[in-house]
Amino acid sequence: MIFLKLLEGIGVGLLSLTVGLLFMGLARKITARIQRRYGPPVLQNFIDVFKLFSKQSISHGFAFDLGLVAGVSALLAAVVFLPMGQINLFPHNSSLIMIIYLMTMAYLGMAMGVSSSGNPNATIGVARALTMMMGYELPFAAVIFSVYIFAKTGSLTNIVAAQGGGFLNWNMVRLPFGFLAAEIALQGMLGEKPFDMAIAPAEIASGPMVELGGKYLGFGMLQHAVGIYLETGIMVDLFLGGASNIWIFVTKQFELFFIALLINAVLPRFKIEDGVKFMWKVPLLLGVIQALIVVL
């Protein structure tokens, strides 16, 4: 039985990777279309990843390697616990806060690897990413609070079960402010345009990725792919009522990702302190209003 679980786990990991890369490819295509140009083939990201893994690269010691690998594998470990449509490997062990803290493990690993290279650009990028994390974590905390109280449970499987039935009793409808706050927080989580000061190519030479060469950059892209899959997956489970099967789950994920994409294609970048201030003004207000509604 354990071996079956192992296989399912690896399957889920591969699924998240492929879907993540597919989303990134689609993203580049759609942004190109928005800019009235053709844009790369949708599978371009697969090609890039394969090319990266075939290139030689330089490393700054075992902390660098451990960090980058930890980045991807921690997220893969987190994905395993995410209920996706009918694929739900550990139904009674998928607590939301636990998954979020596992994701912080990935960011810690990545941060350790990248800043052990000694390049100040990388550490400044990491410092900005962590500040931004503090920024979007607050509205998300308010959202978690209201969902926990509303569904009276912490595990995602029960939250999804609570949203069964038609469109009307999705959390998106019943917790509208919470959904808006989570949407903006998702924008920050994905590192999309208004909040991508961590990877600002112009200012800090693509931030954390400055020293990443061939396969290390490949690991970075895989981590970003799984990150997209995981974050949108959580949002789907929380607000769009999960899905009966995996295909509906992925389409719902793409809907959310599509919204984030549109905002990303047109908006310039925040300064780091204005980003945090923005996060603590509008979305936090929405989240807290939602929390108060749920509590009273």
Added chain:
Amino acid sequence: MNSNIIWLVFTPLIGSAIAAILYRVKFLDRLVTFSTFAITLLLLFSVHVGQSYTFNLNFMGKIIPLSWNVTHLSIFMLYISVAFGTLLTFYSLMDKSRMKGFLLLLILAANNWIFTTNDMVGFFFAWELMGWASIVSVLGGRDENSSRHAALYYAMMSIAGSYSMFFGVFTLWKLTGSLSISTNVAYLSSIVGMHPWWVLGIVSLFFVTFMIKAGIFPFHTWVPMAYAYAPDTFTPFLSGVMSKYGIYGMLLFLPISLMEKGMPAAFGLPWVNYIFMWIGVTTAVVGTVLAFFQDDVKKLFAYSSFSNLGYIVAAISLFSSVGVTAGIYHAFNHLLFKGALFITLAAVISRTGTSKMSEMGGLWRKMPVTFFTFFIGIASAAGIPPFNGFGSKWLIYQAMIKQHLPFATVMLFLASTGAFMYLFKAFHSVFLGQRSARYDNVKEVPVVGQIVEYLLMFAMIFFGVQPGYILKPIGAIVSSMGLKPLPTMANGYVTGMFSNVYVPLISWSLAISFTVGFILFFISAKHKYVSQSDNYTAGQIPEEWNLTPETYQFSWKFYEPIEGIFAPFFRIKIDGFFRGLANWTAATSSAIKEIFVSNAQIYAFFAVAGLIIFVIAGWVA
């Protein structure tokens, strides 16, 4: 009536006497300290819950019973403090920081006494003894005047605290006539219904002392200085174990709040607990925010300690079964990971000689074992699942959410993500980044230190993956305090109100995905290792641009951008109140000094004037 409790208290006293005699020979002094700690640990195995012992002291003209009894809580606290103390003294066998062994043993004696005593006289005696012993040991810090200033500041706070407890002990003695803690607490809980204000007054006398010792919000100003400037091997004990005395004290007086039905409730909590919860949350947030901008690494961790204590207080003050379990569990976790962090810092400081983060950097190649312990330490401090910090943080959130406290949960989340930020800042500035030429010949910690670090790493992972070993005793404590304990399942489970987490599963999935990652890492193209200075500098040639590792290391003003956000908060100086009080006393003292102007006529005039006033008073009355 078994006397091995008494041996718990007297072995450290004897040990400290021996250590005091041998203080000349540095190594012998530390050897005696370590062996006494070890003996106490062995003695601990013979002490069981429910044992009690009374000793009659004829004092104040009548017989004062000094009584000891061992509860679940005291056994739990004794085990963690003595075990950590043994580990710490084993580590300090080789550390050269100027920590006097006999003072630590005096504190251990007081520690055993505090945790097992059931009478106020003994409690106060041990509290004062621990107080002055720690003041004198803080004096021995590395750089002289700041450790003297820190020791005096800490002395004032802890002495003022113990005097307020002095007052509380005797008001209770006047009311109940008995000095034993349990009867007094029972008495207080019985009359809390009738006149809650009176009970609040007495309990706040005690809580002031406990808050000062634990370093909670209004009284936290001594914490950063004392932890930063104490000797490096004493800070782990100071921050890990001694801050828990305050928490133990609060737990002693908690049953009262159980009875506070009479009190008006806010958010389902008696308002006293509600205010106390907010004090805990503010401590957590203030600690985190101040920790961002520190340059001294020990000060940074001092702020992080008292922010973690804020978590514990916030959890305990909820006084629900989840809350108290989470509080005690976090107290244990904090002791473990903060102890590990401070021990590794002591190792780093003993090697590099400085505790300023801007001067350190890039030590991970030179001190790999310390680096890994520090990494696991900050991971568990940030609450990352497979390590021990996760369970308690997770439970605290469950407790807060269950109590329907929206603002407090949001603030706690801010504190915990903020924790992740300053932990990474410390991790980067000390271990990662550019290593300056000064530390090229820095060696790893000697074998003794490495053994301790391996032990600490193992402990953090073990208690993370198997939290049951800690949650079961805590369940016993919680039920002994009259609350329904959490349902305990297999050892691996952390059971909360909303859902439960099977931690070994997480560690298994992490292990598998790590192996998959590394397989992918090794099958792809080879990589070659380069030196630390070979990185992208936008085409500029480093030598021409006289780039030195020190200038190239980014650790000065790490979170400068968000200083703007928190700047308005820095204007309100908390220790302004205490500094104001100190200045006022100094001013009045120089004013009063003028009275003794040195000539006889004035004194004679004083005497006669006093006499006349009294006579008139007598005549009028």
Added chain:
Amino acid sequence: MNIFNNAALLIGVPLLFAFSIPLFGLISKELAKWVTLLTIGFNASFSFYILFAHKYPTMVVMGNWLPPFGENLYIGPVAAFLVFVISMIGLLIAIYNLWAIKKGDVIRFSVLFLMFTAGASGIVLTGDIFNLFIFMEITGISSYALAAFGPERRALGGAFKFLVVSSIGSTLYLMGVTLIYTQLGTLNIAEIAARINQTTPGLLTFAGILIISGLAVEAELFPFNGWVPDTYTGAINGVSASLSGIAAISAVYALFRIAMTVFGKSGGAYVSTYGKIDLMALIALLATATVIIGELSALSQKNVKKMLAYSSMAQMGLIAVGFSIGNKLGVYGGIFQLVNHSIAKSMLFLIVGVLVAVGVGENIDDFKGLWKRNPFLTLTFSIGAFSMLGFPLFGGFWSKFSIVAASVQRGGWYDFIIGLVLFASVVEAFYYLRIVAYMFASDVELPKVKTPITPAIPIFILAVSIVAIGIFPQIVGTFSAQAAGELTHKMSGYILHVIPSIAAH
């Protein structure tokens, strides 16, 4: 009453030898020094015998005149205990003086010192109110002369101030005594105590205030203690040690023997006095003022000796607070603190004396890094300081513990008083710990300093006794409990022992 086990020897022998010292001096100066030591040694052993062989309460009658008429010495638990403490501290200071007093003025010093100890033990032993005045005068005059001892000019200034203020004090005391004598016709303490309520209240209060103010000068209470800082700093350390050790005990004893036994109303949980205003409350007020002013002015002192002077004034205030609470626990705490204070304070003065003689100097900055230079003296100084602060494992803890316990137990105004006292003792903790912190500073490299042997003996004994009392409080505790019993229960404790036939009024 054969001559040998008669308590009067305690006063007679020192006086006798005091005046025969010049004869011994003719033979050889060295002999004079040893004679003083031997007489005080005799005093110490004799009082040790009385105390531990439980030879009290006994009464010594002068010339077979029964008490109401003749004079008598009454040695109850208080007197025996305090005499023993006085003579023990006198012995230790005498050992210190062997080393401290130079060749030239050995004779003059020993005469005065013996007179001083005789007077002090006299105050404690006497049962007669006028005798009390005489012994107060003896101690007074010898302490002025002793205070003027020593090479420095400021000694003379200090002694002069002491002379002026305490002569005012003794005159006031005398006027009070005469007033009472005119009313009651007797000078015997027990007699007066028994028949005190027959006097007119207005006159009684007036006499009471006069006496209390007179004694307050010696007991260093607020308006009357102007002389304390200059006299203590001016006098040589041996003298300030004996002043703060011995004179303090006799003064506090005298003040509270009069206040509690003579003027005290018997019965009732807390002793209060006859007359319009309650003298005990008056003393309590003065005492609190002394504590606060003493501590605060000590805070900003740069000279350690001056700081010790202010601190001893403040401690006397604390002791007076303890006594003035009036219940058995309070008086117990007062006596216990009195003993602790005299031990610790005389030790501290002796240490400062040795440091000054060895060339370290008196100011706080000279104390920097003393730990490296001389661990023995630093250790004993910190033991003394910690005992003054009332830290556990040292004598002071138990006494401060019981004073606070008593005052909180009494409640009402006393809660407020003890609150102020605790605040003041936090200030005290600051300036003592500041010195200790300076001593442990190790960033200053200074030459090593050797402690001479003879003064090291008394300092060592005192330090060991502090720690011993700290660990086994019963040593002093049992005796102070009996003493407290005698002071608080006026009738059963004192009067009936002296005059069994008297009918209680």
Added chain:
Amino acid sequence: MSEWKDLTNFFRGRSFWMLHYCTGCGAMELPPTMTSRWDMERFGVIPMATPRQADILLVTGYLSLKSLKRLIYTYEQMHAPKWVLGFGSCTINGGVYWDSYNVIERLDKYLPVDLYIAGCMPRPEAILDSFKKLRELVEKGEAKGYEKYVKNYEWYKANQDRVLKRTKPVLQKPEEVTRSA
């Protein structure tokens, strides 16, 4: 093994990552090639910020000696399968600056150039065409400039040193720097 090599070359050809480090006047031609009119991303070519991530190094136009030194340093920071594209005639024979004292005439004396694009600043179409040409070379496995550089490194080094001797360092020696703050 050769199918594997073909497959990797196929992928390498499809995803060129260009180092957005434009050295000369030709840099103006790149924005149009990237934006919607010509859109080089269709061919999987995107501008990257650091040499570590880049495959192609574009030398767009004249190359002064000082920027040559930086270019060599950047080139060595790039990872193994890397190619150099010389834009315009300045890299081929010095172009209009053929007799200037501080510009190099032939780029491939200092760096192994895989492809030259003629034109005194080639138009975007020419750039796109060169990418296509490079893709064919890579797929056939003939674009081996990086290996050539490693094999006869001494020769390249000698040429570089002969030229770079003339450039003085930008700032004074560290010792001469007087601490102003």
